[in-house]
Amino acid sequence: MEPVEIQVAFDPRLHLFVGPAQRTAGATVRCDGVSTLGHVVESLGVPLTEVGALRVDGAAVSAGHVPAAGEYLEVEAVGLPQPAPGAGAPLRFLLDIHLGTLARRMRLLGLDTAYENPDVGDAALAAKSAAEERIMLSRDRGLLHRRELFAGAYIYSNRPAQQLDEVLTRFAPPLAPWTRCTSCNGELREISKEEMGDRLPSGTQRTYETFAECSECGQAYWRGAHAGHLDAIVQHAKSIVPERR
Incomplete structure (x- = not known):
């Protein structure tokens, strides 16, 4: 023609x-x-x-x-908030090697967030997005052109705080703070001080009573020196995505 x-x-x-x-x-x-x-x-x-x-x-x-x-x-x-892809399945995300801080903040909010580090290549990322029905978040425009992606979104900012705002504004995902491991994305479970055993520094044993453990990697969690900073991230996120009832 x-x-x-x-x-x-x-x-x-x-x-x-x-x-x-x-x-x-x-x-x-x-x-x-x-x-x-x-x-x-x-x-x-x-x-x-x-x-x-x-x-x-x-x-x-x-x-x-x-x-x-x-x-x-x-x-x-694309309109905001963007309708969830798939047939009502929970939102699941996949981030590339350049978005490690964003991945940890999303996990802090309870968002199912897979993160590939080291870099596994565009083909593998696209295949994982399709196989696990995860929304690919990336600043790599070429990656987002790949046909096999389940879904994707470009991250415009290079600042983690603004990147998180972008994700929350675009997808308005249900939040469940303090339920996922920020290291591996596993789900957290409450454990007693006795179960923590000798993993606790002596000062922490005297100061804290509430603890959690990752069901996947065993990472232990308790409110420490950074709790105020993390609380601020959670409260800001809730101001963007109001709690659903």
Whole structure:
């Protein structure tokens, strides 16, 4: 088929992904006449994980639509909060090697968060996302273009506190603070001071009465010197995602 030209308007929130020429509403884009809108949008640099509604000449279309000459395409950013992928399954996340601090903060809030360190490569991450139905969180745009992903989301900030705000705002996940191991993602169980045995420093034995242990790696937890800082993270998260009843 003959190449065609269309006009494209990207939501300003997507301008990060496209070149300067495509940041003006109505920018002309040349297509091959056979590729879908999804392919066209991705070829311009935008992962489909970040795309919401697609409209051609004002009418909603799917990513499978093949554009015709002269059409006007509007590409919106994903809506917030984003509906959970899958058929009502609990939200599960997968983070790449660059998001270790974010992974620990998400686990602090009780979010099921797998974290790959060291780097296992994009193919393995995408395969794990698909096999375990986990939402891939990454700052790697190329990784989010992979077709086999179960679902994905780009992390815009490079600051952990802002990254966590992004995740909470985008997915509004149910929170269950203090229920997961921040080291391995295992579930925590309460244990007695006696069960802790000689794992406790003498000062801790005298000061604290409530303890927990990871059911997977055995890591022990109690309220220590950093409790105030962690409490602040939890309370801030609850202000973004109100408790569900």
